[in-house]
Amino acid sequence: MQSVIRPLIQKNNTKIILIVLDGVGGLPVNGVTELERANKPNLDKLAQMSACGLHLPVGYGLTPGSGPGHLGLFGYDPIEFQIGRGVLEALGLGIELKKTDIAARCNYATMKNGFITDRRAGRIATEKSKKLTEMLQKEIPSIGNAKVILAPGKEHRFAAILRFPEQLKPDAAAISDTDPQKEGLQPLNPVPLSENAASISKTVERLIQRAQDVLKDEEKANFILMRGFSCMPAIPTFAEAFGLKSLAIAVYPMYRGLARLIEMEAPAIDGNVADEIDFLKKRYNEYDFFFLHVKKVDSYGEDGNFEGKAAEIEAFDKLLPLVLELNPDVLIITGDHSTPALLKSHSWHPVPVLLYSPYVLGRTSSAFTERECLKGELGIFPTYNLLPLALANSLRLKKFGA
Amino acid sequence: MQSVIRPLIQKNNTKIILIVLDGVGGLPVNGVTELERANKPNLDKLAQMSACGLHLPVGYGLTPGSGPGHLGLFGYDPIEFQIGRGVLEALGLGIELKKTDIAARCNYATMKNGFITDRRAGRIATEKSKKLTEMLQKEIPSIGNAKVILAPGKEHRFAAILRFPEQLKPDAAAISDTDPQKEGLQPLNPVPLSENAASISKTVERLIQRAQDVLKDEEKANFILMRGFSCMPAIPTFAEAFGLKSLAIAVYPMYRGLARLIEMEAPAIDGNVADEIDFLKKRYNEYDFFFLHVKKVDSYGEDGNFEGKAAEIEAFDKLLPLVLELNPDVLIITGDHSTPALLKSHSWHPVPVLLYSPYVLGRTSSAFTERECLKGELGIFPTYNLLPLALANSLRLKKFGA
DSSP states (O other): OHHHHGGGBOOOSOOEEEEEETTBBOOOBTTBOHHHHSOOHHHHHHHHHSEEEEEESSSTTOOBOHHHHHHHHTTOOTTTSOOOHHHHHHHHTTOOOOTTEEEEEEEEEEEETTEEEETTTTTOOHHHHHHHHHHHHHHOSEETTEEEEEEEOSTTEEEEEEEOSSOOOTTTTOBOOOOOSSTTSOOOOOOBSSGGGHHHHHHHHHHHHHHHHHTTTOSSOOEEEEEEEEOOOOOOOHHHHHOOOEEEEOSSHHHHHHHHHTTOBOOOOOSOHHHHHHHHHHTGGGOSEEEEEEOHHHHHHHTTOHHHHHHHHHHHHHHHHHHHTTOOSEEEEEOSSBOOTTTTSOBSSOEEEEEEOTTOOOOSOSSSSHHHHTTSTTEEEEGGGHHHHHHHHTTOBOOSOO | OHHHHGGGBOOOSOOEEEEEETTBBOOOBTTBOHHHHSOOHHHHHHHHHSEEEEEESSSTTOOOOHHHHHHHHTTOOTTTSOOOHHHHHHHHTTOOOOTTEEEEEEEEEEEETTEEEETTTTTOOHHHHHHHHHHHHHHOSEETTEEEEEEEOSTTEEEEEEEOSSOOOTTTTOBOOOOOSSTTSOOOOOOBSSGGGHHHHHHHHHHHHHHHHHTTTOSSOOEEEEEEEEOOOOOOOHHHHHOOOEEEEOSSHHHHHHHHHTTOBOOOOOSOHHHHHHHHHHTGGGOSEEEEEEOHHHHHHHTTOHHHHHHHHHHHHHHHHHHHTTOOSEEEEEOSSBOOTTTTSOBSSOEEEEEEOTTOOOOSOSSSSHHHHTTSTTEEEEGGGHHHHHHHHTTOBOOBOO
């Protein structure tokens, strides 16, 4: 679809704001969903004037991770553009990846006589893991011509990046996992699955040997397991694809990292949603497109905290007038996926969306809820169509054909 | 889509029941459809608690046969996986096909001086046709290394299967029809349309000559015409595609045959819908997935019997509590296509569907009818998405991407 859209793009001075209430879609508990439970007069009023609908991030029955969820919102088909596990892990830990990087998810593990006896090194404390990772980083700054970058995660987890001096071939990261997935087995060798991965898998082998040497006196964390080798996906930048100068406003590193994948500007910021909106206001004149990420709605959903999630939606509702004051040409409010408190996890359910612009039908939906959005003019549609709708509603797309 | 789903499958102990009311969708006569006419309190109550919608078996405006209709319900794109006419005919006549078989639809015909004067041999009586087929079968048990299997159908129709000793190449059945489609013409030769069909078309030629010889004293049915040469499609099994151990419960051979194409277990059973539900209960502990087929709804539709079709829906409604007693994790009730009594045939109209599980919105549709299902949370969607939805609602699919 991007190839159809690209030649139709025209620039103008309109402003588009996309607000992502992470995991906003829900399911009924005692008959009402989180959105139905929340008292949110501003969102409901806006929904009445907006084009409403539900978007489907990956496909019927498919539950998206945060990566595919956001790529869809940014206008990319998440099945066509898949992001490797290692890359996502690194983005989540705040590492800025380059096109010459190969990233992997790593575990500390316990090895005895050549066999893995604990794949998670007894789930060592995060603090301990952090110290070990700092030690590894200090002892192994590079392997051959590759710079080594390590980032500690929670408990036994960390990310490893090999930064090479030159751009890599797309299949250079095709290397098999070393994690045997079961205890009592030997760790696996990193096997190259493409010609371009051959020399890189050797570098990985040496990294593992060096790490083993550095960790040899550790009681539990005396070995490392690596999986999800991946490099930055070959993906058009957001500016190339849609002709928009864009700013990502997100407190969590993962979402800034996803935005940076497509070269959105994504400065590190801190604070709460009010701070994010402040930041939006300050930078409002400099960009065409703003992605503003609200994390906590999802966090409460993941915790199974129905009331907490509803309260977070209410809290956002109180701040919404600050966004409306900016009078954007197009305002979209939605989620990257559903996270029903009932399921305590992301889910496959389509996500309510409202799109406000001067060029909508409106008056189809009385509130911003799953059931009311079902009545809306956008229907149920693949998520990656939302961005073209934003372009159209900001009059940034020329006619297709004569 | 199956390739996206396969790596996400996880197994658990949930039970999924798919009930197919064959041809259930309809059109208004005196303002109401068959589903709207039927008094069916149990179905309506279930619809109120379910995810409702309409599924589109092949595409907008396309009327499915029973083959594509069911393949879609089983999670296969019926445009990608097409089933040959000969194979469907053989399945419908209750023949268990093997991967080494080539099947064809056959007609008895009348030939005079080398020209076909009646393509249907005067539509000879079914009883007569059966006797002729038995005679042919006795006289021609094999041709070369191919076993010949003949199955009588209605009137002038029968099916012929050539069973070879070895697995065939996918294009081995690419042989042209011998039916000239018009009377007064000569029968056509079976021409091989691929290299792998060359020797097989010779076997077909010899079968036709042998049959002509056996039938030479018949007044009307003195020749056979063959068309729709086909072999079993290359298709992943249901267990491979979706990780489900499955049981098909169907009284008519065609539907068991379709289920066997994807290696569902499909024992021959007899009786009415109550007997089918009894059978479901007896085997409930042994499988993950149950396909239960209700034929008569379609039969009345095909006859143009509006009231009969509505009455069949009512009869099923009375039995529905017996299914609900099993308390399945996911229950889907729908049809494989619409068969409006108004049209006396299958039609292109999307088919109402309800999906009941603990993880639906519900309260969108007040009854199980075409118009009420339109208000539902599933929207109008391609049929092959129903199976992934069943997997999702039984928590059998992991997250896509991280």
